[in-house]
Amino acid sequence: MIGKGMSYGALSVINAVSTGKGAAFGIDLKTEATVQLISEPEFTVEIDGHPTESVSLARFSVEEVLQRYPNAGMNGAVIRTTSNIPISQGLKSSSSAANAIISATAAALGVTIDPLEIGRIGATAAIRAGVSITGAFDDACACQLGGLVFTDNSNRELLLRRPMPEGYTAVIHIPPFQIRKTTFPSEKMREMREMVAAAYDLAVEGDVFSAMYVNGRCTCEAIGITPETADRALSCGAAAAGLSGTGPATGILVPDEGLDEFLDRFGRENVLLANIRNGV
Numbered sequence: 250m251i252g253k254g255m256s257y258g259a260l261s262v263i264n265a266v267s268t269g270k271g272a273a274f275g276i277d278l279k280t281e282a283t284v285q286l287i288s289e290p291e292f293t294v295e296i297d298g299h300p301t302e303s304v305s306l307a308r309f310s311v312e313e314v315l316q317r318y319p320n321a322g323m324n325g326a327v328i329r330t331t332s333n334i335p336i337s338q339g340l341k342s343s344s345s346a347a348n349a350i351i352s353a354t355a356a357a358l359g360v361t362i363d364p365l366e367i368g369r370i371g372a373t374a375a376i377r378a379g380v381s382i383t384g385a386f387d388d389a390c391a392c393q394l395g396g397l398v399f400t401d402n403s404n405r406e407l408l409l410r411r412p413m414p415e416g417y418t419a420v421i422h423i424p425p426f427q428i429r430k431t432t433f434p435s436e437k438m439r440e441m442r443e444m445v446a447a448a449y450d451l452a453v454e455g456d457v458f459s460a461m462y463v464n465g466r467c468t469c470e471a472i473g474i475t476p477e478t479a480d481r482a483l484s485c486g487a488a489a490a491g492l493s494g495t496g497p498a499t500g501i502l503v504p505d506e507g508l509d510e511f512l513d514r515f516g517r518e519n520v521l522l523a524n525i526r527n528g529v
């Protein structure tokens with residue numbers, strides 16, 4: 250029983266660690282997964298190009314699905330993933346991987362799982378694996394559905410989904426270090442709940458670009474880094490910029506017609522380009 254699944258990446262507007270509510274939008278970075286189910290209770294995981302990354306999320310994602318289909322008689326799996334999403338940078342590699350693996354497991358079982366349920370199962374697996382604080386249901390929805398989503402991660406509910414503005418390219422600045430969830434200062438982030446809640450309201454009202462910046466500044470302060478990259482991006486012609494997720498990558502939105510000039514000024518090093526994905 251073999252199945253294939255895929256999911257995309259996302260960038261943050263609001264980090265849900267402060268208040269439990271988050272917002273994120275889809276981009277076209279991509280993860281593909283193949284899952285072969287076996288009857289023996291054994292798991293083999295290959296994360297293409299990342300032989301030392303933890304395989305717990307992949308295993309728990311399959312286990313969570315198998316627990317819901319006990320009559321299938323499947324107890325283990327051979328899992329392979331391939332992705333162009335940098336890991337532990339705030340770019341939703343874990344949510345994308347969980348979505349893709351859960352979809353592949355469902356395909357192997359010959360069942361269909363609703364996209365929101367895929368996100369809920371992934372949130373459970375991510376918390377079990379220690380790669381998420383709230384379950385990151387916002388990220389899972391943005392990766393799976395595309396568009397701009399607002400979610401209540403505490404209750405794993407999708408509150409609102411609408412398209413992102415057209416005509417912008419996502420420029421992602423990737424510093425040469427990672428931030429793992431186990432070292433993220435969640436308590437400091439929660440101390441900024443009022444400011445983050447105000448940014449969330451701004452985004453709901455339609456000012457997504459300001460919300461990204463304010464949220465990013467708050468997350469930078471919690472981590473103890475300066476928002477220098479976002480500030481520099483704005484001074485080089487970006488329409489929006491802010492630290493994504495728990496960082497350290499910065500998501501930057503640049504008007505398509507000004508992209509070359511922006512890159513000439515901002516620099517092309519440590520930069521990844523992606524398209525916004527508004528989904529169907």
Ligand SMILES: Nc1ncnc2c1ncn2[C@@H]1O[C@H](COP(=O)(O)OP(=O)(O)OP(=O)(O)O)[C@@H](O)[C@H]1O
Binds near residue numbers: 303339343346388430
């Ligand atoms: N392609 C993949 N296949 C399987 N597991 C993956 C894959 N990518 C990431 N993971 C799992 O997710 C972990 C990284 O999770 P982490 O939350 O640190 O990063 P992230 O999801 O990129 O960040 P953020 O949630 O802030 O966007 C990896 O250690 C690995 O266990």
Ligand SMILES: O=C(O)C1=C[C@@H](O)[C@@H](O)[C@H](O)C1
Binds near residue numbers: 385387
């Ligand atoms: O680990 C988590 O729960 C989260 C991580 C970041 O990606 C955030 O952007 C997200 O809102 C929540």
